[in-house]
Amino acid sequence: MAEPTDTSPVALRTSPLAHLADRMRTAAVTGARGVTLAERPFLTMVNLRLDPASEAADRVAKTLGAPLPRECGHTTASGPHTAVWLGPDEWLVLSEPPIDTAELRQALAGDPGSVVDVSANRTTLELSGPAARQVLEKGCRLDLHPRAFGPGRALSTTVGPVPALLWQLDDAPTYRLLPRSSFADYLARWLIDAMSEYRGPEVP
Numbered sequence: 001m002a003e004p005t006d007t008s009p010v011a012l013r014t015s016p017l018a019h020l021a022d023r024m025r026t027a028a029v030t031g032a033r034g035v036t037l038a039e040r041p042f043l044t045m046v047n048l049r050l051d052p053a054s055e056a057a058d059r060v061a062k063t064l065g066a067p068l069p070r071e072c073g074h075t076t077a078s079g080p081h082t083a084v085w086l087g088p089d090e091w092l093v094l095s096e097p098p099i100d101t102a103e104l105r106q107a108l109a110g111d112p113g114s115v116v117d118v119s120a121n122r123t124t125l126e127l128s129g130p131a132a133r134q135v136l137e138k139g140c141r142l143d144l145h146p147r148a149f150g151p152g153r154a155l156s157t158t159v160g161p162v163p164a165l166l167w168q169l170d171d172a173p174t175y176r177l178l179p180r181s182s183f184a185d186y187l188a189r190w191l192i193d194a195m196s197e198y199r200g201p202e203v204p
Contacts, residue, residue: 015041016123016184024188029198035129037191039184040176043124044098048083048091050113059107064093073155075167084154084167092118092165122165123184127191128174135194136175142166160190 017024017039028036050056052070061067065078069085076083081099084092093099104115127135133144139160142149149155154167164187165178179187 013042015039016181017041017125017188020185020188020192023192027192027195029129029131029195033131033198035127035131035135035195035198037188037195038126039188040096040124040126043119044093044095044117045119045122045178046093046095046099046101046104047086047116047118048093048104048114049089050108050111051089054111054113056108056111056113059109060104063103063107064099073153075152075154077152082167084165086156121180122178123181125177125179125184125188125191126174127177128172130172131195131198132173132175135191135198136166138194139190140166146171159187160194162187162190 018041021039024037024039028034048060048068050060052068057068064076064081064083066076066081066083068083068091069076072085074085080095080097082094084094086092093104101115101117108115136159137144140157142155142157149168151168151170151173154165157164157166159166159177159179162179162183164183167176167178168174169176177187177191
């Protein structure tokens with residue numbers, strides 16, 4: 001008898017970069033000039049819009065466990081939830097495992113605002129290692145030097161020709177890039193190509 005097949009929506013999901021998983025693993029470089037690239041698929045992403053000075057903002061912050069960031073490029077985090085500043089009244093809430101959007105909508109309590117699950121709009125690429133910043137600097141206009149861009153910073157930019165949200169997680173450095181799903185293939189291939197020079201002999 002044939003084994004039963006799981007046809008649930010979750011089991012049938014395919015990430016935008018599943019077809020490049022092997023190529024990304026093969027592109028990894030180890031050592032002092034090391035850099036790795038991987039997809040972190042299916043992160044929950046919620047677009048949040050409301051008045052930052054409203055009581056609703058306070059209720060949402062309580063639900064998330066951290067205040068919403070108030071400045072361009074800033075993020076705030078609590079447990080699995082990170083809120084990224086997108087504009088004076090707009091944030092992207094990233095979460096793994098999924099956040100309950102019903103709780104966020106309930107926190108609005110009828111005040112003006114919106115909570116929209118946009119998880120399918122983007123995927124997440126994670127670039128990490130001693131050479132990660134140098135790889136990004138080949139095609140990113142931001143000043144990524146630690147004096148200007150460090151852990152907890154996130155900005156919308158372009159990497160190569162692809163618009164993406166760039167978020168630095170730590171000092172490794174580890175970066176997460178969030179392109180639209182339709183541009184993810186191009187960006188991943190661009191990064192793989194940009195990583196290729198670091199496969200040569202290490203400089204003492």
